[in-house]
Amino acid sequence: MSWYQLWVAFGTIVVKEVRRFLRIWPQTLLPPAITMTLYFVIFGNLIGRRIGEMGGFDYMQYIVPGLIMMSVIQNSYGNVVSSFFGTKFQHSIEEMLVSPMPNLVILLGFIAGGMARGLCVGLIVSLLALFFTSLHMEHAWITVLVVVLTSALFSIGGFINAIFASKFDDIAIVPTFILTPLTYLGGVFYSIDMLSDFWRGVSMLNPIVYMVNGFRYGVLGVSDVNVAASLVTIALMTLALFCYAWWLLHRGVGIRQ
Amino acid sequence: MTALSIDNLRKTYKGGVQALRGISLEVEKGDFFALLGPNGAGKSTAIGIICSLVNKTSGQVKVAGYCLDRERAQVRRQIGLVPQEFNFNQFEKVFDILVTQAGFYGIPAWIARERAEHYLRRLGLWEKRDNAARTLSGGMKRRLMIARALVHEPEVLILDEPTAGVDIELRRSMWEFLSELNRRGKTIILTTHYLEEAESLCRGIAIIDHGVIVENTNVRALLEKLQVETLVLDLAQPLSQAPEIGEFSIHLRDPRTLEVEVPRGTPINEIFLELARHEIPVMSLRNKTNRLEELFMRLVEQNLPGEQY
Ligand SMILES: Nc1ncnc2c1ncn2[C@@H]1O[C@H](COP(=O)(O)OP(=O)(O)OP(=O)(O)O)[C@@H](O)[C@H]1O
Ligand SMILES: [Mg+2]
Secondary structure, rough: OOOHHHHHHHHHHHHHHHHHHHHHHHHHHHHHHHHHHHHHHHHHHHHHHHHOOEOOOEEEHHHHHHHHHHHHHHHHHHHHHHHHHHHHHOHHHHOOOOOOOOOHHHHHHHHHHHHHHHHHHHHHHHEEEEEOOOOOOOOHHHHHHHHHHHHHHHHHHHHHHHHHHHOOOHHHHHHHHHHHHHHHHOOOOOHHHHOOHHHHHHHOOOHHHHHHHHHHHHHHHOOOOOHHHHHHHHHHHHHHHHHHHHHHHOOOOOOOO | EEEEEEEEEEEEEOOOEEEEEEEEEEEEEEEEEEEEOOOOHHHHHHHHOOOOOOOOOOOEEEEOOEEOOOHHHHHHHHHEEOOOOOOOOOOOOOHHHHHHHHHHOOHHHHHHHHHHHHHHHOOOOHHHHOOOOHOOOHHHHHHHHHHHHOOOOEEEEEEEEEOOOOOOOHHHHHHHHHHHHHHHHHHHHHOOOHHHHHHHOOOOEEEEEEEEEEEEEEEEHHHHHHOEEEEEEEEEEOOOOOOOOOEEEEEEEEEOOEEEEOOOOOHHHHHHHHHHOOOOOOEEEEOOOHHHHHHHHHHHHHHOOOOOO
16 A cells, blocks of 8 residues: 555544544533542542641642643543453454555554544543642643653554453453552552552552652652653553564464454 | 456365364456355355455455565455445434545545535535434435545446345335446455345356355356256145156145256156146146355355364
């Protein structure tokens, strides 16, 4: 295929993915808006007032970046895992497999679709946060870089999950038993400096810590970890998972008999 | 020029089922070709391999001269597939399904929209363009898949049991549509269980059974192979024993039904003379089955399963 045709094919997947999550917005865009508003009200407003300051900011301000990241992570992952598994389940993946479109374009298309939803929800949650607190970007470029990379990373994660999934249960396991605990323990609600040395060390193995803190640094200018290290960690993980997903597609795992 | 050439193609699924045991096949450009075979013969597997949905175990496939191993993209561009099972996104709109499929082939939306309209109109689905695919009837879904297979204007159209679950009227109009496409030069390959379909539509034919091609010829030559026809006579009165009539092999299927095997080129007058002499009135006369069906059964019986089954 020519570059132009590749671009058309890529755009086709992205349009299809965006149309999908917009069509089912009560399942894709509304729930994170509601959940995050509840977080803002309960943790930020009600409980947060008693907690006082964290990292030099009032609690509401402190948790907002983490909550935005949490929704970006969940929605990027969720979009690709359910959409790609859905195409496998309905066999409409065959529409792509019979076409001359290379695997790389399929992979990039779904990643872009997941990022579109993740970033869209991130934006919605950010706007909602403005009703509760003020946000100013300390380092806009870092904020954007971290959120874009994180969204890409978890889109790829969702893709890999969908490749291996053979039934609907399989697409709920990772989000429930891995993503959610890692996110809650990823410094969304607290500074890991509050932990004992041991648990602090353990937390440093949690990749989400780097993303939440990278983003928080971008917005508030404070971070528990070295920001450069954060960015490098996220970028390397993204690259590694990308190659793995591409290789799985190439092998036809879970797709071609 | 060959549209499709398959050489010694084998497929063993995980779990050990040998779906194809070395099939070879050629389909000429412009042919209307039937791949016939009973359930589980390996038809869909062969098509799956040609269309990149199934990985082959060994063997060679060429489409319009392009090799499946080395020129995958070109091979895929040449083929339009109408699969056996519905495989579109049930929630998408009919029109979007076509435009999206064209997009996967790199066809920009403004061209794809024109083509989608053209094919939806030709297949009588234009009124349904804004409906979600799941709201279509079974026959409409089948036609949707035909339109989708044509939207990138392939050289070869492959249909896996296109008329399964389609009523007679729609089947006829589908046949007409396919014949028209074929007249305009498109190579068409279809699999079917309906032998009538192969007989009335197709020129080339291959019969596959248990992963082996048992016959590969053209429909006319195949029919000529049929040396014996069986006539079924319904009698007015019950008989206890079949009468003897010259050289014909006769047997009594039940007291009121006689079956007579007639070798090709033999006049059947003698049968009636003899029956009249025995005072056996005949009420009606018919052919036992579709002739092709008979031949098909015979070929398939000769190829009874080997040790693998
Ligand atoms: N995904 C699969 N995994 C394992 N075995 C399979 C798979 N698909 C098909 N088979 C087996 O391969 C053989 C050939 O199946 P195939 O679907 O090619 O037959 P077919 O000729 O299309 O039959 P039908 O007329 O019923 O559609 C069968 O024994 C079937 O059970
Ligand atoms: Mg089949």
